[in-house]
Amino acid sequence: MKQNYSNYNKEDQEVWSILFSRQIAQLEEHACTDFRLGLHRLRSELNADAIPDFDRLNTLLYKLSGWSIEVVPGLISVNDFFMLLSQRKFPSSTWLRKKDQIHYLEEPDMFHDVFGHIPMLALKEYADFMEQFGKAGMNNPEQVTSLQRLYWFTVEFGLVQEDGRQKIFGAGLASSFGESSEALHCDKGDLRPFSLETIMATGFFTDRHQDFYFVLKEAQQLFDAFAEYRITLPCLT
Ligand SMILES: [Fe+2]
Known part of the structure; x- marks a missing residue:
């Protein structure tokens, strides 16, 4: 499947621009350094000016980390998802929410997939981790189930400690104005220290905001914990 850029109309472009500008205003201060760095590296193709052209964004992303966006029709099977990650391809839809859905969205659209996930994939350590994650699942x-929980509580909704406070690490938070505000202002009791074992034993809901968040000491803590877990798996390749 390919992105058909000429399908986007004026309203789509406007929605992208509103979403992007609103998140940037929030993330400037509240996103972790890695997310901001990734976004900065991709800024020529990923910005508020226009919906990104996947071909051009892919050329840049591939140069930076060997990853690219793979267009998918919407939600895909878990197997296909792990397989794409193992090939350094990140699945994204091409549809964008409408203006009246700016505040609430049931299913991830391309703003979530691209703005939320792609910046971190421009960084080598994170990019390598995601490939290994895909291989482990495949x-x-x-x-x-354990891997889905890890993904949910880190890649999607993880926080990380920086400068003595929690910052946004996960794509689900980075791309959601409402939930990122909630996560940053939640009670201390709703923050839990990252633990791979605990996360893998913790279920999650997809139909409402999280009741609690796991906080990494740093991104490396996730990569190290995953590397340790990975060598215990029966099939490593
Ligand atoms: Fe996501």
């Missing part, structure tokens, strides 16, 4: 079907 080759160890009995681990799928």
Whole structure:
């Protein structure tokens, strides 16, 4: 599948611009350094001016980390998802929410997929981690639930400690104005220290904002914990 850029109309371009500008205003101060760095590296193709052209964004992203966006029709199977990640391809839809959905969205659209996920994939350590994550899921079907939980509580809704406070790490937070505000201002009791074992034993809901968030000491803590877990898996390749 390909992105058909000429399908986007004036309203789509306007929605992209509103979403992008609103998130940037919030993330300037509240996103972790890695997210901001990734966004900065991609800024020529990923910005508030226009909906990104996937071909051009892919050329830049591939040069930076060997990753690219793979257009998918919407939600895909878990197997396909892990397979794409293992090939350094990130699945994204091409549809964008409408103006009346700016405040609430049931299903991830391209703003979530691209703005939320792609900046971090411009960084080598994170890019390598995501490839290994995909391989682990593809080759160890009995681990799928544990891996989905890890993904949910880190890649999507993780926070990370920086400058003595929590910053946004996950794509689900980075791309959501409402939930990022909530996560940053939640009670201390709703913040839990990152633990891979605890996360893998913790279920999650997808139909409402999170009741609690896991906080990494730094991104490396996730990469190290995952590397340790990975060598315990029956199938590593
Ligand atoms: Fe996502």
